[in-house]
Amino acid sequence: MTGDPDTSQDNLQDIRLGHADRGFVGKIIRLDALVTGSSLSPQELEQRLVEMGFVEGARVEILHEGTIRRDPIAVRVDNITIALRRSEAMAVIVE
Amino acid sequence: MTTASLRLALVGAPNTGKTSLFNSLTGSRQKVANYPGVTVERKSGGFVTPEGRSVTVLDLPGTYSLRGRSPDEEITRDIVLGRFDGEAVPDLMLCVADATNLRLTLRLVLELKRVGRPMMLVLNMIDIAKRRGVTIDLDRMSQELGLPIVTSVAVRKGGVDELLKRTDEFLAKSHEAAASEWTTPTIADLKAAQREADRIIAAVVTLPTKPDTLTNRIDSVVLHPVWGLVILAVILFVMFQAVFTWAQPAMELLSDGFAALGQLIHDLLPASWGLLQSFLQNGLISGVGSVIVFLPQIIIIFLFILLLEDFGYMARAAFLMDRIMGGAGLHGRAFIPLLSSFACAIPGIMATRVIDNRRDRLTTILIAPLMTCSARIPVYTLIISAFVPATTLWGFVNLQGLVMFGLYAAGITSALTVSAIAKFFLWRDHAPAPFMLELPDYKMPRLKSIAIGVFTRAKMFLYRAGTTILSMMVLIWFLASFPQAPAGAEGPAINYSFAAMIGHALEPLLRPIGFNWQIAVALIPGMAAREVAVAALGTVYSIEGGKEAADAIGQVLAQKWTLATALSLLVWYIFAPQCASTLAVIRRETGGAKWMVVTFLYMLALAYVASFLTFNLAQALGLH
Numbered sequence: 001m002t003g004d005p006d007t008s009q010d011n012l013q014d015i016r017l018g019h020a021d022r023g024f025v026g027k028i029i030r031l032d033a034l035v036t037g038s039s040l041s042p043q044e045l046e047q048r049l050v051e052m053g054f055v056e057g058a059r060v061e062i063l064h065e066g067t068i069r070r071d072p073i074a075v076r077v078d079n080i081t082i083a084l085r086r087s088e089a090m091a092v093i094v095e
Numbered sequence: 096m097t098t099a100s101l102r103l104a105l106v107g108a109p110n111t112g113k114t115s116l117f118n119s120l121t122g123s124r125q126k127v128a129n130y131p132g133v134t135v136e137r138k139s140g141g142f143v144t145p146e147g148r149s150v151t152v153l154d155l156p157g158t159y160s161l162r163g164r165s166p167d168e169e170i171t172r173d174i175v176l177g178r179f180d181g182e183a184v185p186d187l188m189l190c191v192a193d194a195t196n197l198r199l200t201l202r203l204v205l206e207l208k209r210v211g212r213p214m215m216l217v218l219n220m221i222d223i224a225k226r227r228g229v230t231i232d233l234d235r236m237s238q239e240l241g242l243p244i245v246t247s248v249a250v251r252k253g254g255v256d257e258l259l260k261r262t263d264e265f266l267a268k269s270h271e272a273a274a275s276e277w278t279t280p281t282i283a284d285l286k287a288a289q290r291e292a293d294r295i296i297a298a299v300v301t302l303p304t305k306p307d308t309l310t311n312r313i314d315s316v317v318l319h320p321v322w323g324l325v326i327l328a329v330i331l332f333v334m335f336q337a338v339f340t341w342a343q344p345a346m347e348l349l350s351d352g353f354a355a356l357g358q359l360i361h362d363l364l365p366a367s368w369g370l371l372q373s374f375l376q377n378g379l380i381s382g383v384g385s386v387i388v389f390l391p392q393i394i395i396i397f398l399f400i401l402l403l404e405d406f407g408y409m410a411r412a413a414f415l416m417d418r419i420m421g422g423a424g425l426h427g428r429a430f431i432p433l434l435s436s437f438a439c440a441i442p443g444i445m446a447t448r449v450i451d452n453r454r455d456r457l458t459t460i461l462i463a464p465l466m467t468c469s470a471r472i473p474v475y476t477l478i479i480s481a482f483v484p485a486t487t488l489w490g491f492v493n494l495q496g497l498v499m500f501g502l503y504a505a506g507i508t509s510a511l512t513v514s515a516i517a518k519f520f521l522w523r524d525h526a527p528a529p530f531m532l533e534l535p536d537y538k539m540p541r542l543k544s545i546a547i548g549v550f551t552r553a554k555m556f557l558y559r560a561g562t563t564i565l566s567m568m569v570l571i572w573f574l575a576s577f578p579q580a581p582a583g584a585e586g587p588a589i590n591y592s593f594a595a596m597i598g599h600a601l602e603p604l605l606r607p608i609g610f611n612w613q614i615a616v617a618l619i620p621g622m623a624a625r626e627v628a629v630a631a632l633g634t635v636y637s638i639e640g641g642k643e644a645a646d647a648i649g650q651v652l653a654q655k656w657t658l659a660t661a662l663s664l665l666v667w668y669i670f671a672p673q674c675a676s677t678l679a680v681i682r683r684e685t686g687g688a689k690w691m692v693v694t695f696l697y698m699l700a701l702a703y704v705a706s707f708l709t710f711n712l713a714q715a716l717g718l719h
Contacts, residue, residue, distance in 0.1 A: 040529055043282065044164075048531060050285040051159040053198050055293075063311065064318040068418040074318060074534055079302070080196055081310075081534040083414045088529050 017060060017075070018090035025061045026094040028054060037087035045091055052084075053077045054092055100141070100149040101266055104185035106175060106207065108200050109157035110535040111193040112219040114138075115405075115544040116249035117154040120258075127551055130182075135167050136448060146263045153185065159199055161206055162279060165451045175210055176275065184272075187265060188214040189258075194224035194231065194246070195536065197300065201292035204240060206280060211273035214242055215265070217258060221246040223538070228303030236299040250541040310536040314411070323415050330408075331434060334399045338392050338438045338469075345391035353384030370579075378572030383565055392438045392469065393556050394549055400431060400446060401548045405540040409449070410532055417530050423511040424518030426455040427530055433459065433510070436466035440677045444684055445552065452528035458517050460684060461694055464677050465510035465670065467503045473626040474668050475502055481649035482661040498665075505669050509701065571675075575620055575631075589631075594619045608667070608703060609660040609710035622675045625668065659713035666709040672698030 014029060018036070031049055033042035040048070054060075054077055063081065064074040072085045107113040118125075121140025130137045138154040155174060156167035163169035170179065177184035190207055192200035204216060218224075218231065237244045245261050248254030280288065316322050357376040364372045403409050409431065417427030425433075428450045436443030443463040450456040479495050486494045574597070580588040589595060598616035605615050613632070621628030632648055652661070672678075672695045682691040 038529060045529070046282050047162070047285060048164075048529070050282060050289060051162075051199070051202075052531060052533070053289070055286055055289045064314060064414075065320060066414065066418050067320040067324060070320075071418050072414060072530055074314070074414065078198060080198060081314075081536075082531065083410065083417075083534050084531045085417070085529065088531060 013095050014093050015095070016090045017062075017073075017092035017094050018086040018088070020062055020094065022062050022065045022070070022073075024094075025059070028056055028058045028060060029093045029095050030056055031091050032093055033091035036090035038085075038091070040088070042091075045088060049088070049091060052082050053080055054082075060092070060094055100151050101187065101262075102183055102185045103150055103152045103187050103189055103262070104174065105152060105154050105189050105191055106171065106203075107157060107191035108159050108193075108203055110196075110407075110533055111157070111191045111200060112249050113157060113191040114154060115541050116191055116217065116219055116247060116255070117152060118544045118547045119249045119255055120152055123547055123550060125547070125551060127555060130170055130179075135170050137170075142259075144259050144263045144266070148263065148266055150262065153182075158203070160203060160280065160285070161210075161277065166453060167451060175207065175212070176277065177212075184212070186213065186270075187262070188212055189217050190214055191217045191219050194218040194221045195227060195229060197296055198289075198292060199533075201240075201295060202285070202288045204242070205288045205291055206277070208240070208242070209275070209277040211275050211277075213265070213270040213272065215261065216240065216242050216244045218244060218246045219249055220538075222248045222251065222254075230301045232299040236295065239295045239299065250544065310407075313537055314534070317408070317411055318414060323411075327412060327415055330403070334396075334434070337395050337399065342391035342395050346388050349390065350384065350388045353380055353387070356380055357384070370576075373576060374569075374572065378569055378576075379565075383561070387557070389439050389441070389469075390553060390556065393442045394553055396435045396438055396442045396446075397549050397552045398545070400435065401545045402540050403431075404449075405538065405545060407535045407537045410534050413530075413532065414534065421530075423514045425458065425511075425514050426450055426452065426528060429455060429459040433463060433466055436463040436468060439468050439470065440464045440466065440674070441556070441680050442552070444677070444680050445555070447684070454521075455528055457685065457690060458514050458521075460681055460690065461517060461697075462510040462513050464672070464674065464681075464694065464698065465506050465513065467506040467669070468625070468674075470625040470674070471502075471668050471671075473629050475499060475665065477629050477632075477649055478652070478661050478665050481653045482656075482658055502665065502669055505666075509669065513697070513701075571620055571622055589616065607710070608706035609657070609663040609714075610667075610706075611656075611660070613655075614660075614664060621671075625671060625674055657714075659710050662713050663706040663710035667702045667706045670698050670702035670705060672696075672702060 015024075015026070017024075017026075017028075020026070031046050031054065033040075033045040033049070036042075036045065038045050058078050059076075061076040062073050063076050066072045070086075072083055073089060074081055074083045075089070105113050105117055117138065117140065120142050122142075124142070125138060125140040128137050128139075135156060139151060140154075141149065141151045143149050153174070155171040158168040158171045161168075161172045161175065163172040173179035174182050174185070175188065188207065190200070190204050192204070204214075207214060216237075218233075224231070233244050233246070243261065243265075245258050247258050317326055357380040360380065361372050361376045364375070366372075400409075403412070412430055413427035415427075416430040420427055420430060429447070431449070432443045432446040434443075435446050440463045443466065444460050447456050447459045447463070450459060476499075479498050483495050483498050488494055488497065573593075575589055575592050575594040577592055580591040594616050595612070597619060598612045601615040602610075602612040605611075617628045617631035620631040629648065632652070656664075678691050678695060681694055682688055685691070
């Protein structure tokens with residue numbers, strides 16, 4: 001069952017990057033900063049993610065995880081590596 | 096701003112080698128100061144082009160965009176837009192990019208272009224890009240961006256020659272700035288700019304078929320959940336060893352040197368000039384000397400910090416520690432500054448500049464003095480060896496060592512507690528800063544750049560020792576020397592001074608925590624540097640002699656104090672706020688007296704309460 005791409009509901013194959021495990025490889029579909037555990041406002045969080053290169057179509061791979069609760073994560077975004085907390089990575093929808 | 100020389104400004108994202116380019120352009124002709132009213136470092140320098148034109152360079156704080164979301168980034172934005180008071184608009188902006196990693200910088204370039212000022216793109220680290228098989232069509236890129244492009248290898252001799260040549264060419268022509276079209280970018284703007292940057296990269300950059308895997312291979316060990324922490328612990332251990340053992344000979348040399356200098360001056364002056372003698376020897380030379388003695392430790396700490404930073408490890412340490420420190424409301428980046436504070440809070444507080452969020456930085460500055468600095472060690476050793484028996488527990492634990500360890504642990508625990516409390520009460524309404532940072536590829540540290548960095552820090556430290564700290568020392572000497580003892584008076588001269596008066600006046604306040612007036616008197620010169628209190632106790636109890644006297648002081652103290660008093664003084668020193676130099680640095684780094692007063696008062700309160708509890712508990716247990 002694949003959802004209508006126009007609805008805001010998550011597609012079944014869509015995963016929030018904050019939930020993904022180490023070794024995950026995927027592509028960014030969109031950013032959705034409305035429901036995350038981050039302290040930043042959705043707009044501010046989205047802006048910062050874009051500034052760090054998290055844009056639609058970018059290839060992402062989770063390279064490393066922290067010791068406690070596997071947080072934070074080190075993510076390869078195209079050809080740069082960004083470290084961020086899982087709560088902020090929740091805003092990145094990947095497939 | 097009537098300087099005739101050309102003003103250059105370096106702009107760029109973090110980790111693009113901007114600072115090493117700055118170092119390589121200006122060498123040691125650098126000035127580090129603060130921008131007025133803020134704690135942001137202003138780095139400027141100068142050089143002369145091959146054709147003899149003099150150029151001043153400003154190294155602007157690194158930023159990913161001109162949005163200005165931190166004080167540093169606001170400075171960059173305001174200077175670039177020419178609306179920063181007291182800072183002239185740069186004549187030419189050099190946008191520095193890491194040639195191996197163009198994505199984020201190119202978006203910044205597109206944003207900067209909208210400002211309309213003369214600009215040149217510098218592709219730095221072009222040697223690494225070539226070695227990795229990255230090829231860049233420079234002509235096409237220059238066309239696409241509408242900007243002149245130069246390549247540079249900031250770390251190699253001659254690596255900036257082309258940049259110098261092009262600067263001369265630029266100067267030969269006249270340039271006019273176009274009107275600024277810059278507006279704060281929206282998310283849509285940012286995305287559009289990123290797409291445009293990606294399009295240009297796709298058109299002009301050919302990536303190697305085999306990507307660089309060295310960084311990834313190193314990271315798979317260094318960022319490993321278990322091995323990563325082990326490696327971090329080993330690095331810290333080596334750093335500690337270095338700070339405490341390597342610095343020792345140099346510190347002893349300095350301290351002996353100052354003592355000899357003081358003695359020399361003492362001997363050179365006629366005895367009838369006793370006051371001047373005392374001022375020069377005890378006030379000026381021993382006062383400033385007691386601070387300069389820490390220079391070797393400061394140099395070693397900054398050598399380590401800059402090496403690790405340059406190598407690319409600092410961001411990894413922050414990654415490893417973020418969650419662990421987060422429990423106490425601290426940012427991952429607070430880790431290294433706090434660690435440095437074990438040597439001395441001064442470099443620790445100076446190193447908090449790596450924390451970009453102001454609140455996180457203030458919390459770190461606030462708790463840094465709670466880390467057991469090396470100046471407390473002489474006090475601790477004196478009291479422990481005098482009062483704690485050197486018995487062995489459970490067959491292998493030395494009781495004295497255990498108490499020492501306990502004092503360190505108490506310092507760390509209280510620091511974390513204060514941070515958690517500060518987070519709860521002071522910043523409750525503020526959300527914690529997110530942790531989002533680039534993990535740059537590993538690079539070989541550039542020795543010249545590091546040498547310049549260490550030199551700059553050492554210079555700042557010495558400058559401060561020569562100004563703020565010096566004036567504090569003179570004041571403290573004055574208090575301890577005036578009024579002078581009457582002729583034929585008995586007992587040490589300090590007993591007749593203002594310091595003794597203050598000591599006597601403070602005694603009623605300090606009696607509940609078990610301090611007598613002699614301790615109160617010793618605490619006053621201890622303001623200069625904590626370990627001076629040891630010598631002051633010696634003076635008050637009329638013990639003659641230099642370092643060898645430490646044992647004698649211990650013997651006297653063991654007779655004159657109860658164990659309860661000794662324990663109370665130990666606990667006092669865990670928190671002891673009296674370090675004039677630390678307070679001066681806090682004032683300088685936070686840009687005002689407010690946080691200096693806050694630090695002083697909260698540490699004083701903690702010290703008093705903790706000593707009060709310790710003293711009364713010890714007495715109740717009958718430890719006399």
